[in-house]
Amino acid sequence: xxxxxxxxxxxxxxxxxxxxxxxxxxxxxxxxxxxxxxxxxxxxxxxxxxxxxxxxxxxxxxxxxxxxxxxxxxxxxxxxxxxxxxxxxxxxxxxxxxxxxxxxxxxxxxxxxxxxxxxxxxxxxxxxxxxxxxxxxxxxxxxxxxxxxxxxxxxxxxxxxxxxxxxxxxxxxxxxxxxxxxxxxxxxxxxxxxxxxxxxxxxxxxxxxxxxxxxxxxxxxxxxxxxxxxxxxxxxxxxxxxxxxxxxxxxxxxxxxxxxxxxxxxxxxxxxxxxxxxxxxxxxxxxxxxxxxxxxxxxxxxxxxxxxxxxxxxxxxxxxxxxxxxxxxxxxxxxxxxxxxxxxxxxxxxxxxxxxxxxxxxxxxxxxxxxxxxxxxxxxxxxxxxxxxx
Amino acid sequence: xxxxxxxxxxxxxxxxxxxxxxxxxxxxxxxxxxxxxxxxxxxxxxxxxxxxxxxxxxxxxxxxxxxxxxxxxxxxxxxxxxxxxxxxxxxxxxxxxxxxxxxxxxxxxxxxxxxxxxxxxxxxxxxxxxxxxxxxxxxxxxxxxxxxxxxxxxxxxxxxxxxxxxxxxxxxxxxxxxxxxxxxxxxxxxxxxxxxxxxxxxxxxxxxxxxxxxxxxxxxxxxxxxxxxxxxxxxxxxxxxxxxxxxxxxxxxxxxxxxxxxxxxxxxxxxxxxxxxxxxxxxxxxxxxxxxxxxxxxxxxxxxxxxxxxxxxxxxxxxxxxxxxxxxxxxxxxxxxxxxxxxxxxxxxxxxxxxxxxxxxxxxxxxxxxxxxxxxxxxxxxxxxxxxxx
Numbered sequence: 099x100x101x102x103x104x105x106x107x108x109x110x111x112x113x114x115x116x117x118x119x120x121x122x123x124x125x126x127x128x129x130x131x132x133x134x135x136x137x138x139x140x141x142x143x144x145x146x147x148x149x150x151x152x153x154x155x156x157x158x159x160x161x162x163x164x165x166x167x168x169x170x171x172x173x174x175x176x177x178x179x180x181x182x183x184x185x186x187x188x189x190x191x192x193x194x195x196x197x198x199x200x201x202x203x204x205x206x207x208x209x210x211x212x213x214x215x216x217x218x219x220x221x222x223x224x225x226x227x228x229x230x231x232x233x234x235x236x237x238x239x240x241x242x243x244x245x246x247x248x249x250x251x252x253x254x255x256x257x258x259x260x261x262x263x264x265x266x267x268x269x270x271x272x273x274x275x276x277x278x279x280x281x282x283x284x285x286x287x288x289x290x291x292x293x294x295x296x297x298x299x300x301x302x303x304x305x306x307x308x309x310x311x312x313x314x315x316x317x318x319x320x321x322x323x324x325x326x327x328x329x330x331x332x333x334x335x336x337x338x339x340x341x342x343x344x345x346x347x348x349x350x351x352x353x354x355x356x357x358x359x360x361x362x363x364x365x366x367x368x369x370x371x372x373x374x375x376x377x378x379x380x381x382x383x384x385x386x387x388x389x390x391x392x393x394x395x396x397x398x399x400x401x402x403x404x405x406x407x408x409x410x411x412x413x414x415x416x417x418x419x420x421x422x423x424x425x426x427x428x429x430x431x432x433x434x435x436x437x438x439x440x441x442x443x444x445x446x447x448x449x450x451x452x453x454x455x456x457x458x459x460x461x462x463x464x465x466x467x468x469x470x471x472x473x474x475x476x477x478x479x480x481x482x483x484x485x486x487x488x
Numbered sequence: 489x490x491x492x493x494x495x496x497x498x499x500x501x502x503x504x505x506x507x508x509x510x511x512x513x514x515x516x517x518x519x520x521x522x523x524x525x526x527x528x529x530x531x532x533x534x535x536x537x538x539x540x541x542x543x544x545x546x547x548x549x550x551x552x553x554x555x556x557x558x559x560x561x562x563x564x565x566x567x568x569x570x571x572x573x574x575x576x577x578x579x580x581x582x583x584x585x586x587x588x589x590x591x592x593x594x595x596x597x598x599x600x601x602x603x604x605x606x607x608x609x610x611x612x613x614x615x616x617x618x619x620x621x622x623x624x625x626x627x628x629x630x631x632x633x634x635x636x637x638x639x640x641x642x643x644x645x646x647x648x649x650x651x652x653x654x655x656x657x658x659x660x661x662x663x664x665x666x667x668x669x670x671x672x673x674x675x676x677x678x679x680x681x682x683x684x685x686x687x688x689x690x691x692x693x694x695x696x697x698x699x700x701x702x703x704x705x706x707x708x709x710x711x712x713x714x715x716x717x718x719x720x721x722x723x724x725x726x727x728x729x730x731x732x733x734x735x736x737x738x739x740x741x742x743x744x745x746x747x748x749x750x751x752x753x754x755x756x757x758x759x760x761x762x763x764x765x766x767x768x769x770x771x772x773x774x775x776x777x778x779x780x781x782x783x784x785x786x787x788x789x790x791x792x793x794x795x796x797x798x799x800x801x802x803x804x805x806x807x808x809x810x811x812x813x814x815x816x817x818x819x820x821x822x823x824x825x826x827x828x829x830x831x832x833x834x835x836x837x838x839x840x841x842x843x844x845x846x847x848x849x850x851x852x853x854x855x856x857x858x859x860x861x862x863x864x865x866x867x868x869x870x871x872x873x874x875x876x877x878x
Binding site for chain 1: 529532536825841
């Protein structure tokens with residue numbers, strides 16, 4: 099199993115590590131950031147552009163594609179890579195996060211602006227999760243087997259076991275019962291994966307256990323003891339930044355470090371530095387591309403106008419007369435030709451170009467961040483890199 | 489005057505001609521198509537992309553920019569070229585078309601989806617046109633002098649005299665009175681242009697006269713006898729395709745052919761061939777970029793699914809399983825990587841990428857069309873070119 103996949107740690111300083119994650123669609127240099135192409139498209143950006151911006155890997159959401167256009171349809175188009183015209187590595191999630199988080203109402207904005215109905219989690223049974231589709235209102239079951247079958251049809255290189263994303267407000271008892279069910283689901287996911295395996299995909303197990311160190315430890319040991327290719331840290335990471343770092347630290351402690359480690363749904367700049375320090379290899383988050391569509395441009399320390407935000411909001415009137423690019427030292431096409439004033443104007447005038455132009459900057463920003471982080475690990479100067487970016 | 493501008497006819501077959509229109513921002517090979525960057529942006533497409541698609545020239549609408557963000561603002565940003573990051577030739581219209589056509593309610597969809605109020609033409613006086621701004625509801629006057637001052641601030645290479653765009657339903661008497669007023673306005677435009685001239689811009693006179701050959705003749709003679717750099721054919725061209733060709737033919741007959749000739753607002757494929765046959769050098773139309781945003785992809789003869797439409801509608805379900813690109817022989821980035829099926833899916837899923845991807849195809853399509861038309865003139869094979877494209 100996993101004969102077409104490989105993970106090599108090529109350099110290490112304390113826990114932070116430089117790696118190469120080999121897939122059938124190429125090698126990902128880690129630490130790496132995975133961009134969200136939620137519905138089989140990074141909003142407003144073509145695969146050609148993603149490559150020009152030096153992006154290594156994108157993800158699509160199984161839940162969305164399961165709802166529409168359907169996994170069989172994408173399989174009949176030759177799989178996700180062929181369908182969207184992207185020949186580099188891809189990642190799909192299990193679909194669980196969206197079902198559970200939409201069910202709990204916490205990321206309803208994910209589908210804002212789409213059809214009027216939003217998804218509802220109807221019931222969690224041992225078999226799987228029953229929910230109402232946001233696309234057509236139909237009642238659907240997503241089980242571990244169904245999730246793996248779906249991800250098999252989609253054909254991403256890296257796929258994920260099906261688990262319950264336990265919300266923060268759960269009791270320790272519920273978190274434990276939920277984790278145990280997730281372990282059973284993940285075992286069934288792995289069994290289904292092995293049954294269907296043809297060498298094209300590798301599967302991540304997910305560590306649950308909420309904010310409880312004993313549960314995180316048990317969950318890590320469970321994942322380590324099963325033949326997953328890699329490990330992802332899932333579930334709630336607490337309610338504050340500090341708690342998040344604590345939870346990630348306790349979760350990472352017992353993970354088998356010969357496997358790649360992914361931190362699900364985290365993409366803040368300082369969060370990434372903390373994650374890298376703790377040994378995380380890959381990150382994904384909708385944040386860089388989502389804030390772009392609301393006028394938010396990611397900027398390094400020296401270009402910020404706020405101590406708390408890692409981006410500037412180009413809708414603000416102070417940018418109307420600012421002839422500088424978003425960042426003077428950025429090499430992205432947006433910074434090479436557009437001023438903050440023009441981007442401000444485009445946002446005010448509701449011009450489509452604003453959305454893709456700022457998204458392009460944020461994508462290149464994240465890729466440059468990861469390039470400098472990798473360089474920083476290699477030259478043992480991660481702290482200096484951090485001072486420039488945080 | 490016009491020392492930085494030049495128009496050379498380098499080859500001619502009957503009336504159709506191959507030309508070079510020199511401006512301070514470079515040479516336009518004619519016949520050429522001018523893309524609409526209505527509000528200082530071709531919707532969803534960057535200047536860098538426009539260049540990669542081999543676009544020669546874009547236009548912006550004085551009316552929109554006059555309303556927001558204002559001509560003085562754009563001047564303070566260094567003019568349109570600098571503001572939008574486009575260093576090739578630019579064209580602005582006089583603002584008249586939008587005021588009059590919005591006033592008559594015929595192109596209200598131009599501002600669909602924008603602020604709720606739409607512009608209203610309040611009154612036409614000898615001084616100019618009084619209207620209510622769609623942007624903020626304020627009462628504004630656009631006069632010949634104001635239009636030229638505004639276009640001066642915007643700084644496009646090619647600008648246009650202010651005229652009344654007489655609607656089709658006007659009587660001959662009204663058309664004549666309106667034409668005579670337009671002539672007075674155009675003379676005032678030219679006077680203001682000369683007063684402000686610094687060599688950076690050249691001005692088009694516009695021929696009015698509606699569908700009446702005697703009026704078109706008088707209007708052509710008026711424009712010829714004044715020192716405009718070039719001539720545009722404006723006003724109504726009738727209510728049918730055949731009438732349009734007749735009106736263009738009668739309008740073009742008396743134009744001074746040593747000057748470049750522009751046909752305002754026409755961009756259908758067969759219309760362009762008819763125009764080129766009659767000696768038209770440049771065309772502009774929002775059609776190629778607008779239909780793209782509704783799923784319409786321009787295609788040559790052999791790829792059509794209709795005898796009447798020059799495009800295919802990718803929203804139609806028949807494209808859901810079509811793995812071909814929009815056109816098999818197109819070299820645009822969209823045709824190089826996306827199938828009709830993927831574009832159909834993106835449209836159905838309301839993904840932004842659909843809009844820019846189809847716009848990219850349509851822009852490259854128009855540029856290839858004009859390249860082949862120029863080649864066809866040079867090799868006296870325009871009819872064969874027409875058979876492939878119409």
